[in-house]
Amino acid sequence: MKILLVEDNEMNRDMLSRRLSRNGYEIVIAVDGQDGVDKALAEKPQLILMDMSLPVIDGWEATRRIKADATTKHIPVIALTAHAMAQDKEKALAAGCDDFDTKPVDLPRLVGKIKALLPGD
């Protein structure tokens, strides 16, 4: 099961990818929004975890582009933001994200959301 993690903070990236690997997922890393869009096209992951405040292009824009491309639009995207604001959630969902979670990541909760979006898992 291949997951693309788009996250610019090195420590967050390291922690989350190691913990997800431990749970049996194969992790592909992207470090900014543009990298995220490119890797989504090149790697065709089964799911994308998208940080929202990213350099180059932000997570909202990256998600819009992924959802606008016929070859990647079926890939579920879970938005990760630092704030639990209702506004952020609406904004993420409006950009095309399939679900939303807040940082710091609560791993069992996040894995629950990943499993809900990947019925074949």
Next chain:
Amino acid sequence: MAPKDDVIYDAQREHQLLRATLENMAQGVAMYDGDHRLVTWNEKFVEYLEMPEEFLGTDRTFSDYIRYIGARGEFGENADIEVELAKRLKVLSTAHSFERTRPDGTVLEVRRDPVPGGGFIAIYTDITERKRAEKLLLEAKESAESASKVKSAFLANMSHELRTPLNAIIGYSELLAEDASDRGDEPALKDLQKIQAAGKHLLGLINDILDLSKIEAGRMDLYLERISLARLVDEVKTIVDPMVHKNDNELVIDCPADIGQLNTDFTKLKQCLINLISNAAKFTSKGTVSLRVSRLADGGGPSQIKFEIVDSGIGMTEEQIGRLFKAFTQADSSTTRNFGGTGLGLTITKHFCTMMGGSIEVTSKPGEGSTFTVVLPDQADEQRDEKEHPVGLPAATAGRTSSAINILVVDDDLAVHDVLAQTLSKEGYALTHARDGAEALEIMRKTPPDIVTLDVMMPKVDGWSVLGIMKSEPELEHIPVIMLTIVDDRNLGFSLGASEFMTKPIDRNKLIAFLRKLAPASKDVVVLIVDDDADVREIVSETVEGVGMRPATAVNGRAALQWLEHNPRPDLILLDLMMPEVDGFEFLARIRENPDYDGVPVVVLTAKELSEAERSFLAERTLLVLSKSAQPIGALGAALSAIAARGRAEHPHPHERQP
């Protein structure tokens, strides 16, 4: 002594008394007779005005005196002395006073009063010190306010910076704990869990500080939605259960199954209840903590929900209660040592309750436990009828009548068109649809609509650009625009000329209310302008006249209340906030209590930066808050004509007093 000598003696004695009084006064005094001749004065007058002896005592008049000091430069280098004189002569027959700054910087307060039998008296008071103190106070106040803002902004940024390393501490300790658990290393696991717990606690405190700084900086927003109270209580229970049981307490929940729904901010209310219950649990051991929820039926008005959090804990003294809701203080300084916490939870809870239009109260006695009572209003009861408008297929775009108001809906999201078509055609509006900004502009130029609803994020030409272009074209600039957006950026919208602002998801009832308000105006509409600034009254009156309405003015809230008593109800009130005697807030509170003025739209015109509490107070009682600084007053014309029409639509005979 002969009788005549007695009279002379008395007269002399009286004269001496008068002189003594005059000379001992701290003010300068000059008296003039019916022909404006200077007859009496004191030393202070000579001193304040630096009058030479030879000028006084001769047969000089008030005009001579004004011309004399004017020629000396008393009114400034370039002052027209005859104009200054005429200004003064014009008001001499009435009592008046004014302040004047002398060339040397001293400030004199000048009072002139007519005296019986002709003539007048002039009294000069040196108010230089008072003025200086006032200025210093004002500067101190401004600098304190700006320091407080800087502090809040700093805290908001700093809290964010603090969270990043803290997330790493929590995350890596979790990672290591998972490793330790896999290895079966119990001692390491326990230590790592302690690091985790401490990190999470610290994160909670930082979140509190961030919340408080946001509240203080006026950047905390409310997200109203219709919530299920049963679901709320359920979620709260799950979170507080472990906290309550930690001190061997029992959690008792008393909430009727048919409690129903409440229109409020779910996240903030949840946080308030969690704060109050975890607080109760902290100060109670081997007792009970109860949450009681009930609906207060209020004679006809909107219903309210009461939450009571009752504990059997250590309780508080009167004095401790007094300090309870203040930031950074707990009931007792030893509390922090014994019970932990920042003392911010209750402060935040109180702010949140106020923001949601409610209140919080506490009763407590030492040793007998405490009861916290939160009462929240159901913010918009009328929204219940939303269920009567099921969302279905897009409706026809034509309204019921040919004279229907035409609305151009601009949005790239088809679902938005569907929802609006459903709702608005039912209300008798005619709809035209555009899928992007370019199409919208094309339609507008061909057939200008009465109102435009505009999405912000659209392909090709976005909403901001459409708004900008509209406001730069004379044929389009008057069309009221309602921004429909998920990005809440009111200030940008208003500064570009948006008449009203709404956020998604669309509250249809609110939208209909806006549209009524923005419908094109008819004539013979009375607008009451309440402002203490004469210039503003004049400019706004001209604007009101310019759009074919009749202006009336009042200099403050008290005068406006009197005006309302003696005149038919106006179609619209334009209200300043900061005024002497009765300010805008009090005025609003007073007229909203009086059924005679029910439904009179009030538009607030303010230069004041509004706090969250003030904004929510106004949002409940006014249609629209316009910023004087962000929007030129002259550009109000379009919005005005539109807004006043609502009063006419709802009250066909606005000039007859409602029974």
